[in-house]
Amino acid sequence: MDLMRMVTVNRVWRSIVRHGVIATNRNRAMLVMENVFLHLHSVKVRRRNLELSSTYYLGGISLILFLLLTLTGLYLMLYYHPSVPQAYDDMKELQFAVSNGVFLRNMHRWAAHAMVFVVFLHMLRVFYHRAYRPPREFNWVVGVILLLLTLLLSYTGYLLPWDQLAFWGVSVGTNMVQAMPGVGPRLRFLLLGGNIVGDNALIRFYVLHCVLLPLGLTAGVAVHLWRVRKDGGVAGSVHRQAFQAARRAADPRRGRNGRRASEDRGEGAP
Amino acid sequence: MPEPETKPDARLTRRRFCQTAGVTACALAAGGAGMLSVEFLHPRVLFEPPTRVSLGPPDGVGVGTVIASESHRLFVIRLKDGFRAMSSVCTHLGCITRYQPDDGAIACPCHGSRFSLDGEVLVGPAPRPLHWLEMAVSDKGLITVDTAVEVSQGMVYKL
């Protein structure tokens, strides 16, 4: 379209976007390599990793849910005061007075439950596909840490509405912490900022939920994805790998490097 | 039979249709999300103190008196022609002005602006005269001033 050409063929555009819009392999590579938000991706991926049965997209869905939770959480933070009893009044205000308050709160709550569930499913998928084998062992451990951070994020957020469900749910949990031998009571005192679930507990859980744990999770996700890159991409299923390797070895159309000539010309799938 | 000439972009291909439909749908969704955000960001309920304040009965104010209310940030002045209410907030940078009975003027402590009892700027960096405010008498017979409603200069009330 002439409009596209008008927008993209000028000095201002060229100073911001350094690759062309035309679909060549060079421009595709430059888009991923030179964009700070996209450059965590590799320039090329294995076609089999794009299939549903390879990963069921569970890792990606976990990340998407985290981004949605951050966004809806930011909105909710604008009307929420972490003090007693203001917090509960703010929940009522979100429910009745704020435009789209109910919708955004619901999005946040259901995305939180979904994320805990999806992260657990992701762990099971990686396990049953045996994608934790060397050199990916430590990435599995990073994943377990991310699972714990997700549970903690959900738990700290649970207290914030300051209703009966929140208060007693957290009371039960912190009493379980107290049962730890030796450090239990001290840990509970630190967590609650006192002996009871009150004002101090609310502000501590708020700071944990909105600042510390999200930062921790972001750092963990960065390490997790970086290691996926360095380990040569997503592992997919070990069973499928063996099956497809055997099938490809028998394919007469493939050259010695395992690729078809059409891919080297940049045409992608036939 | 000669074939009709077609320009390359004239026909609507399936791909072009799907692309346009997809981009339009995304644009609509983004627009909707934007509208949702803007609506969300405007609070519909404010928990601020009310702007209409009640003072004493009109008969309690003699002619030639200036009542300075610090908590409501206003002056109520009764002269021969009637009542007037003025905001005591200096129009320069928002400091609270004070009435000086010795020289019958209203002075701002921050940068030295001085105003007459009509609110006109006598001296100083203040750019505009003091705002005149709407007055009324409530059902209980008390003077009410609405600090959010500005009336024109010289609006004198006979209460």
Add this chain to the structure above:
Amino acid sequence: MKPCILVEDSDAKAVPKRIALIRREAPARLLDHGDEFVPSAPHLLMQEIIVLQACIVLLAIVSLLFDAPLEGIADPYHTPNPAKAPWYFLGLQELLHYFPPVVAGVLLPFLAVVGVAVVPYFRMNVEVSGFYEAPWKRPLALLTILTAGISALLVVYHVWPVLIPTVVVYVLVVLPALAFCPAGLSRRLSAIPMSDWIMSWFVAVVTILTTIGVFFRGPGWSWIWPWKDGIY
């Protein structure tokens, strides 16, 4: 052809040696799987955008239909009955019903987390051929003793929700070794490595405990039937 002569010399420069250690579970294989590569832009990026949109749409539909709960304001002096933790901790809370807090609240979760974290560092019989062929008596005996010990502990504490999956998994593992097991079933069951059995047992236990905690526990943590008494 003359026979090869063995030269023994510890000087690596004079007599270079090449040794390759091939472990049983990591046989030497060609690294190139012959995978087809496609550019991330547009294939991967487009897929990510589509999945993102699908997630948003699904989440939005659920958010429009179902409201997040909000009960009365927190009252430190009135405990609701029952006082339930968030659903992902209800499995733990159910376990608290059977074991003292130190065990159910600290020891078992700690063991579970550590157990899951060290999974890649344990080569738990990933290849199954050794388990059902001779000599299978020793690993099977070991497994039987372990299962019997755990089951005894569970019976003593009346932990039926954990006992049942333990027994079921044990039976399924042992079945191929028994004579009367049909060949097809035997083949399929014996192909599953021990690590998969253990994880499946763990998932079954967690799922059962959480389901009970969510649906089948009512006031005073008593047993209820949700279709009769509702969900607490």
